[in-house]
Amino acid sequence: MTFEPHGKHLIGGEWLATDVTFTSRPASGAPLEFCEANEKRIDQAVKSAEAAFWTYGYSTRQERAAFLNKIADEIEKRGSDITEIGSAESGLPAGRLEGERGRTTGQLRLFARHILDGDYLDRRHDPANADATPPSPDLKMVQRPIGPVAVFGASNFPLAFSTAGGDTASALAAGCPVVVKGHPAHPGTAEIVGEAIAAAAEKCGIHPGVFSLLQGASREAGSALVTHPLIRAVGFTGSLAGGRALFDLCAQRDEPIPFFGELGSVNPNFLLPDALANRGEDIAKGWAGSLTMGVGQFCTNPGIAITLAGPESDRFAEAAAKALGEVGPSVMLTEGIADAFRQGRTEIAGTDGVKTLVQAACEGREGAPALFTVSGKDFLANPALAHEVFGPLGIVVMAANAQEMRAIAERMEGQLTCTLHMDDDDTEFARSLVPMLERKAGRLLANGFATGVAVADAMVHGGPYPASTNFGATSVGTMAIRRFLRPVCYQSMPSALLPEDLRHVG
CATH class of the missing domain: 3.40.605.10 (Aldehyde Dehydrogenase; Chain A, domain 1)
Structure with missing residues (x-):
């Protein structure tokens, strides 16, 4: 060097x-x-x-x-x-x-x-x-x-x-x-x-x-x-x-x-019905890529996807699981971050109503993708599921109906970002969510992923507590x-x- x-x-x-003095703990090379x-x-x-x-x-x-x-x-x-x-x-x-x-x-x-x-x-x-x-x-x-x-x-x-x-x-x-x-x-x-x-x-x-x-x-x-x-x-x-x-x-x-x-922020993605039906698998692949970028170690990591329960939601979860299953373990920033990630993953897996789709093995300083599903009812009953787990971990929340999806939006804590995945026929549904989401986040996105923050005049990177x-x-x-x-x-x-x-x- x-x-x-x-x-x-x-x-x-x-x-x-x-x-x-203290000793550094590098990923490679001598301390x-x-x-x-x-x-x-x-x-x-x-x-x-x-x-x-x-x-x-x-x-x-x-x-x-x-x-x-x-x-x-x-x-x-x-x-x-x-x-x-x-x-x-x-x-x-x-x-x-x-x-x-x-x-x-x-x-x-x-x-x-x-x-x-x-x-x-x-x-x-x-x-x-x-x-x-x-x-x-x-x-x-x-x-x-x-x-x-x-x-x-x-x-x-x-x-x-x-x-x-x-x-x-x-x-x-x-x-x-x-x-x-x-x-x-x-x-x-x-x-x-x-x-x-x-x-x-x-x-x-x-x-x-x-x-x-x-x-x-x-x-x-x-x-x-x-x-x-x-x-x-x-x-x-x-x-x-x-x-x-x-x-x-x-x-x-x-x-x-x-x-x-x-x-901290889990940066929820709300997948509206027509977008989910028309593009669910593509959105799932994009979400998986955003979720695992940088081993999930971004403040804008999209940790939660909220859908309406049904066949389209199941296909979305399956497509996301397939994409995440192709991503192997990677070195995380510190051993402490890796330990905290695995602990958070274990706690979510043990929560009532949570189903594990992906939980790849990882140890030491490594992290690997994890994916879970849970019903909207169980998600609302377990506030800890809405807390950030820093790393490549995602939860698909399957709301029973539009009213329950709105309830999830209303109950969300402050976020850096909230995202709507929508097609033209979802506009009215989206309009009902936007007033709630803009009270929750500093940046609202449509049909994209929040990972990555542009340095520009109009950018807002902040939001209500605890974001x-x-x-x-x-x-x-x-x-x-x-x-x-x-x-x-x-x-x-x-x-x-x-x-x-x-x-x-x-």
Whole structure:
């Protein structure tokens, strides 16, 4: 391997060690030692971010756009090394990581273009009116950055949702320094990307505290980071249990802060009668492919398909089982994820009313497809069946009638996505479901599969709890930048004292 990690923390432009270390557990290659973050290093990183905010938070959009583009350049320069260590740590194939790297750099460049446009600032102006009763003052409003942001790397996206991923990119675009807590599943990948960000900051003449990387496998490090009084918001992608614990800590602080967490989703697919009758087998094959993509380790994995019971539903389940039966076991991201997948699979198989169609053998760090069927009545009676099992696991729910399918939609928890498979004659049925589904999810799809999230202006990647902890936000797309801004109104303020972005308004 060309890149050899040194296992230290990046704080204020320096690589610093700690006495306690943890050992990585790569899918291939030799394990490596990495330093475990402690309170002293966490405090240093956050204070360095606060120091950087006094210049970076008041930098121009042009300066921040140049920085984002330079980060993308530096990541691309290290492309082959990133792929090599990322694949060794995660077990993800090179092609997947190369695509994810392109998504990461593309997102950085998209945000650079977006902030140059300036529309995200939502600038408003009410001129003074001495003739009004009562007289009204001159008012100008603009969105301003909030301060240092903590970001937690995701296990399933070593690049796009981690060190330089969407949370980091959107916070930097907003003008907020970032302290990243790297995920212990891919610390070497985090280190080389952190190196790229630090190089970009140096070349752009930006305060080195604008970005810090803390490594660690302990929960204590994450807790200490989100409770540090100088942290102003948190971006998180991970498990429901871990995310909820950090969310509660943010709420319990003396000064509570927003926690933008993406926690879990089963992304239900509703197969309406005519589509099921006309295209059921094709939909089944597509669903199986989406279900097993990346060993099912996507937050948009479509874990549940809801049908109307009958011969068409049976044929759909059989076709899905056949397609899944052709997929063998594959390496998962971590041993812990593989263990949790098998445990979840076993629990579902043992639930009353559940029939097992596919449950391929897998052990160690591997996962293999699993498929179950259950009646709508039994599904409604067992809320645990609607909880996410992270991996290639699907449940076909066979509702007795349209009323029961609507009841399932109404009882669903918050989701990242909901999908309708429909033909023209299903339109009226679909119309009755849409009001329920749009209350449940941030993204509604028709005749497609949610796996894969386009990085685009209109994308919403979030939803009601437990899909995310803030239903008014998205972690993908240019609206993600708004999470790390707050509106400030300036009343009768001399132009010389206004932020540069307001001086020529009005």
